[in-house]
Amino acid sequence: MALSEPSVRRLAEFDKLIEMKPLGGRWTLKPKGVVGRIALSEGILELSPKYPITNLCRMIEVVAGIPKLLESTAPMGDGSLADLLVAAFVQRTEALLATGLRRDYLEQSERLEVLRGRLDLQAHLRRPEALRTSLDCRHEQYTHDSLFNAVLRQTAESCHPRWPSLAGRVLRLRHRLATLPRSNLSPADIARFRYDRLTERYRPVHALCSLLLAGSRLDLKGQSSPGASFLIEMWPLFEKFLSCSLQARLHAPWRVATQARTTLDKTGAIKIRPDVVVYNGEKPVAVLDAKYKIRSGSAPKPADAVQVFAYARRYGVRRAWLIYPDQPAGEQVYRTHDAHNEIASYGLNFDSEWSQLQAALDRLALLVCEASRL
Numbered sequence: 001m002a003l004s005e006p007s008v009r010r011l012a013e014f015d016k017l018i019e020m021k022p023l024g025g026r027w028t029l030k031p032k033g034v035v036g037r038i039a040l041s042e043g044i045l046e047l048s049p050k051y052p053i054t055n056l057c058r059m060i061e062v063v064a065g066i067p068k069l070l071e072s073t074a075p076m077g078d079g080s081l082a083d084l085l086v087a088a089f090v091q092r093t094e095a096l097l098a099t100g101l102r103r104d105y106l107e108q109s110e111r112l113e114v115l116r117g118r119l120d121l122q123a124h125l126r127r128p129e130a131l132r133t134s135l136d137c138r139h140e141q142y143t144h145d146s147l148f149n150a151v152l153r154q155t156a157e158s159c160h161p162r163w164p165s166l167a168g169r170v171l172r173l174r175h176r177l178a179t180l181p182r183s184n185l186s187p188a189d190i191a192r193f194r195y196d197r198l199t200e201r202y203r204p205v206h207a208l209c210s211l212l213l214a215g216s217r218l219d220l221k222g223q224s225s226p227g228a229s230f231l232i233e234m235w236p237l238f239e240k241f242l243s244c245s246l247q248a249r250l251h252a253p254w255r256v257a258t259q260a261r262t263t264l265d266k267t268g269a270i271k272i273r274p275d276v277v278v279y280n281g282e283k284p285v286a287v288l289d290a291k292y293k294i295r296s297g298s299a300p301k302p303a304d305a306v307q308v309f310a311y312a313r314r315y316g317v318r319r320a321w322l323i324y325p326d327q328p329a330g331e332q333v334y335r336t337h338d339a340h341n342e343i344a345s346y347g348l349n350f351d352s353e354w355s356q357l358q359a360a361l362d363r364l365a366l367l368v369c370e371a372s373r374l
Helices: 005-012 053-064 069-076 081-099 121-125 147-158 164-177 187-191 200-216 234-249 302-315 354-371
Strands: 018-023 026-031 034-040 043-047 104-112 135-143 230-233 254-258 276-280 283-290 319-324 332-335 342-347
Touching: 005 018, 005 034, 034 081, 053 069, 053 081, 053 200, 053 234, 053 354, 081 147, 081 164, 081 200, 081 230, 147 164, 147 200, 187 200, 200 230, 230 234, 234 254, 234 276, 234 283, 234 354, 283 302, 283 354, 302 319, 302 342, 319 354, 342 354
Parallel strands: 283 319, 319 342
Antiparallel strands: 018 026, 034 043, 034 230, 104 135, 254 276, 276 283, 332 342
16 A cells, blocks of 8 residues: 555554565565554545454453443444444443442532531631631532543543444544543553442443554554553453453362463573463462464474473473464374473464354363363
8 A cells, every 4th residue: 555654654663563574665564463544644544354353253252251242233234343342331331320420429629708518727827817708617418520521521532433333432432421521441441440230330330441542542652542542452362362261160269370470491581481380279280371472383483382382491381381262173282302391382264153162262271171180
């Protein structure tokens, strides 16, 4: 495609996610594990997933804990991932508004002509006598002005859908939320929210807020994606999907640890962080590494095999897995020359029906359990 100089500079900010090569006055672009859209001078660059978008939405259901995500987006029809997530956010936020947003008591301090609430005596006595014509009051107001609600407005203002019908709904939603305070929360801030029986209904909506805010301001080289830009990196999503799926299938005393920071050597100089370690009680029994890439052949690349082999030796487990989003003929096991370790590759075919993908995850969980007896 032909690109203007501003667009080339813009895409250069995403060099870790998009490979650019000049070709006869034009550019060839190759996404590296990223899905979404980028706003350019020439228009919107859509980065489509390699796999059916329905499977991608179901992955997000599992990872983000958003039940029935596809049911929320079904009335909107087929479309890009960004618009499907916006559609789900709009529908669920409209449902929250229909039942009424949660209100809380918020303590406020004001200088008033008459007493309201209680007198802030210390603040009042610190003022010069000549200015004590008003009272320093502290009182509670029953209001919608909470972070639980403010993030809804922040997310609505960050949404820029391309579907005309959805864009109209977003504008109406912004108008309805305009009385709420502005906020600048990050996904990490949202993750610190705590819910009770009165606020549990906010949880899936906040999960969508976190996804949309993270995707609309993917931080690369200190830049934020403006306007209609929205990106999701697939490798962390694939990794979290793998760990969540295994955890759902392995019950106590089994447990799944993710991204545990440790070292390969006793001095602590060589730091490693395996994707998934499965424990039976306190004993590690398997290590899994998620690789969001397509294998060119049946065997894994040497660098991937050496990496997961090092993890297996560090945790003292016999078998370690490399998990790919493709489907060669079942599990393939490679035994080391000293016969102390086995490196297994396993494919999860995201081109298949969701029921088949779930069956493949069931088989993987059984293989992990069997590995504990090796």
